[in-house]
Amino acid sequence: MKVDDLNHNAFSEHQLKPYEKRAPDFSGRFVRWFLEHIYRLEEIDADDACVDAKHDKGVDAIYVDDVSEAVFIIQAKTKTKDKAEFGDTELKEFYGTLQQFDSKKKIDEVFSETKNDKLKQTIVRTGLAAKVDSGYDVRGVFISNARANDDAKAILAKLPKIELFDAVAIANDYVDLDVDGGIKGSYYFDVSDSDVIEYDAGGAAARLFLAPALNLLKMDGIADGRLFEQNVRLALGNTKVNKGLRESIKDKGEHKNFPLYHNGINVLCRKVVSETEERIEVEDYVVVNGAQSLTSLMAEKSKITDDLKILVKLIETKGDTALSQRITTNSNNQNAIKARDLKSNHNIQQRLKAEVSAVSNDTVAYEIKQGEVNKGKAVLTNESAGLILLAMDLAQPWSCHQKYKVMDELHSDIFGRPDVTGARILGYWECFKSIESALDAIQDKHFAYYNLTKYFLAYAVVSLIRTEQAGVAMLKNMEGILTSGRLAELVEIFGSLAKSLAFDLNAEIVGEDAETFDYKNELKSPTWCKKISARLVAQYSKDVMRKKAEPIGALCLGLSVAE
Structure with a gap:
C-alpha cells in the first residue's frame, strides 16, 4: 500500500466499499477497516468496539484486550484533502480525552454524563470501569488517513501512552501481494564484518550474511512502503511481537545477541551487479519478509548501535517473476495451525x-x-x-x-x-x-x-x-x-x-x-x-x-x- 492510497476518494473507492452498510460515513468505515486490517480483529469484534456517534466524548472505539490486560481508546481524525497533514493540536485534544478513562471514578462520570447510548453500552458490556480499577493499562490509539507533520511527531514524546497510526504508519503495516512493486535502482549491502554463504539453486542464487542494521535502513522505500510492495499483507499492528522487537532494539546491551533470536529478512533482487569482500551491490530490490522488522528499526533508529546486525537472505531472481511470487508466498507462510x-x-x-x-x-x-x-x-x-x-x-x-x-x-x-x-x-x-x-x-x-x-x-x-x-x-x-x-x-x-x-x-x-x-x-x-x-x-x-x-x-x- 502507498501512502496516497489512503487519500479520501481513493480509499473510499478501493478499500471502504465493503463497509458502506456497516457505517454511514468515511470516519466510521475507516475505524472498522483499521481494527480489522491493522489490529487484526474479527468483523464482529470490530463492530463491538465502535462507539462513534454524537456525544462520544471524543472516542470512536474502545477495544479491551483481556490477554494483555489493556484498554485501547481509539480516535480517528480523517481528512478529505489529498496529501493532507495534521499537527499537534489534535493529539493534545486526544490526550485530554484519554484522561477521562484512566480511573474507575472518571469512567463512572463519563457513563453518567454521556448521551451516547453506544458508549454507555460498551462501558457496561466490557466491564470497563472494573477492569481499569483492577489495573488494566489504558492506552490511546490515534489514527488518521493523513500524514503527521513535524509538530505532531514532536509532541508524541511528551504525551505518554499514545500510539500514532498516521497514513505513513498504516501504509507500512498494510502491504499487499497483488502489487508489482519494489525499488527500481541500486543499493549495496555492507558485508565487511560477515562471512557470506552462497547457494546456487539453478534458477536463482542466494547469499546469506549479517548486515549492519544502520546499513539496511539506507534502503529506499521503508517510510512509504514501496520497499515491501511484493510482500504479503502485514497487518500486525500493535502486537506483542512488534513491541518485543522494539524493546530489544532499545536495549543496547542486547544488540550483539540480536541475530540469535531474530529470524532475519528476505530480500529479492533482479541482479547482483558486483560483489567484493566489503560489499554486495544489487539492482532492483524488494523486501518480501521483514517489513515489521525494518519499520521497527526505523522507528528506533536513534537507539541503534554498530553492534546490531540482521541476518539477510538475498536472492537474485534474474527477473523470474513467477519464482519471485513463489518465494514471497512461501517465505510468509508462517500462520499458526488452526x-x-x-x-x-x-x-x-x-x-x-x-x-x-x-x-x-x-x-x-x-x-x-x-x-x-x-x-x-x-x-x-x-x-x-x-x-x-x-x-x-x-x-x-x-x-x-x-x-x-x-x-x-x-x-x-x-x-x-x-x-x-x-x-x-x-x-x-x-x-x-x-x-x-x-x-x-x-x-x-x-x-x-x-x-x-x-x-x-x-x-x-x-x-x-x-x-x-x-x-x-x-x-x-x-x-x-x-x-x-x-x-x-x-x-x-x-x-x-x-x-x-x-x-x-x-x-x-x-x-x-x-x-x-x-x-x-x-x-x-x-x-x-x-x-x-x-x-x-x-x-x-x-x-x-x-x-x-x-x-x-x-x-x-x-x-x-x-x-
Missing part, C-alpha cells in the same frame, strides 16, 4: 466436499483447506457452512460470533450427523444468501448490518417454517429439491419470509429502551434471540392478510415432496 487445518483431512469434511461438488455439478467448491485453487467456481468454506448450520439447523444463532468453535469443540455437533449432507449444506447456503437483501428492510442500519443479525434472521425464518409439518418436510428434502431443479423456488420462499420478518423486527426493536438496548450484547443472548424469534413467528401467524397470501404450509408443500 483447528480448521487439523480437520481438513477428517473423513466427514472429505465426504461433504465430494457431495457438494456432485450435487452442484462441480460449480461450487466446498473449501476445506486454506489455499485451495478453485478457479471459476463459487467457493463455500467449511467454516462458513458450519456457522450457517449452527444458526439454521441447530438453532443457535447466538453462538455464531464464536467462529473458532465451529471446527473445534462444536465440529461433531454441527457436522457429525446423518442429516448433514452436501445437498443440505448447499441448499441452506443458497437460502442464507437471500437474507442479505432482506436486511435492507430493517430501519436501524447499524443493527441490520451487524454480522450476527443475518444469522438471527435466518434462525427466525427457519423457526417460522418449522411451525408447519410441510415446512419441516421441506427442510429435510434438500436433495430432492436440488435434483428436481427447484432450488430457486426454495430461495424465493426463504427470501420472501425473511423480508416479512425483517419488517416485523422493526417494531420489536422500536419497543426496546434505546438506552439499555444493546444489540451487540442481545444477539449473543439465547434468551433474547428465542424471545424475539417467538414474537416474530406469533406476529406472522396473527396477520390475517399475510396468512391468506403466504400460508406457510402451502408455500412449503410442493417442495416437501419434490423428487
Whole structure:
C-alpha cells in the first residue's frame, strides 16, 4: 500500500466499499477497516468496539484486550484533502480525552454524563470501569488517513501512552501481494564484518550474511512502503511481537545477541551487479519478509548501535517473476495451525466436499483447506457452512460470533450427523444468501448490518417454517429439491419470509429502551434471540392478510415432496 492510497476518494473507492452498510460515513468505515486490517480483529469484534456517534466524548472505539490486560481508546481524525497533514493540536485534544478513562471514578462520570447510548453500552458490556480499577493499562490509539507533520511527531514524546497510526504508519503495516512493486535502482549491502554463504539453486542464487542494521535502513522505500510492495499483507499492528522487537532494539546491551533470536529478512533482487569482500551491490530490490522488522528499526533508529546486525537472505531472481511470487508466498507462510487445518483431512469434511461438488455439478467448491485453487467456481468454506448450520439447523444463532468453535469443540455437533449432507449444506447456503437483501428492510442500519443479525434472521425464518409439518418436510428434502431443479423456488420462499420478518423486527426493536438496548450484547443472548424469534413467528401467524397470501404450509408443500 502507498501512502496516497489512503487519500479520501481513493480509499473510499478501493478499500471502504465493503463497509458502506456497516457505517454511514468515511470516519466510521475507516475505524472498522483499521481494527480489522491493522489490529487484526474479527468483523464482529470490530463492530463491538465502535462507539462513534454524537456525544462520544471524543472516542470512536474502545477495544479491551483481556490477554494483555489493556484498554485501547481509539480516535480517528480523517481528512478529505489529498496529501493532507495534521499537527499537534489534535493529539493534545486526544490526550485530554484519554484522561477521562484512566480511573474507575472518571469512567463512572463519563457513563453518567454521556448521551451516547453506544458508549454507555460498551462501558457496561466490557466491564470497563472494573477492569481499569483492577489495573488494566489504558492506552490511546490515534489514527488518521493523513500524514503527521513535524509538530505532531514532536509532541508524541511528551504525551505518554499514545500510539500514532498516521497514513505513513498504516501504509507500512498494510502491504499487499497483488502489487508489482519494489525499488527500481541500486543499493549495496555492507558485508565487511560477515562471512557470506552462497547457494546456487539453478534458477536463482542466494547469499546469506549479517548486515549492519544502520546499513539496511539506507534502503529506499521503508517510510512509504514501496520497499515491501511484493510482500504479503502485514497487518500486525500493535502486537506483542512488534513491541518485543522494539524493546530489544532499545536495549543496547542486547544488540550483539540480536541475530540469535531474530529470524532475519528476505530480500529479492533482479541482479547482483558486483560483489567484493566489503560489499554486495544489487539492482532492483524488494523486501518480501521483514517489513515489521525494518519499520521497527526505523522507528528506533536513534537507539541503534554498530553492534546490531540482521541476518539477510538475498536472492537474485534474474527477473523470474513467477519464482519471485513463489518465494514471497512461501517465505510468509508462517500462520499458526488452526483447528480448521487439523480437520481438513477428517473423513466427514472429505465426504461433504465430494457431495457438494456432485450435487452442484462441480460449480461450487466446498473449501476445506486454506489455499485451495478453485478457479471459476463459487467457493463455500467449511467454516462458513458450519456457522450457517449452527444458526439454521441447530438453532443457535447466538453462538455464531464464536467462529473458532465451529471446527473445534462444536465440529461433531454441527457436522457429525446423518442429516448433514452436501445437498443440505448447499441448499441452506443458497437460502442464507437471500437474507442479505432482506436486511435492507430493517430501519436501524447499524443493527441490520451487524454480522450476527443475518444469522438471527435466518434462525427466525427457519423457526417460522418449522411451525408447519410441510415446512419441516421441506427442510429435510434438500436433495430432492436440488435434483428436481427447484432450488430457486426454495430461495424465493426463504427470501420472501425473511423480508416479512425483517419488517416485523422493526417494531420489536422500536419497543426496546434505546438506552439499555444493546444489540451487540442481545444477539449473543439465547434468551433474547428465542424471545424475539417467538414474537416474530406469533406476529406472522396473527396477520390475517399475510396468512391468506403466504400460508406457510402451502408455500412449503410442493417442495416437501419434490423428487
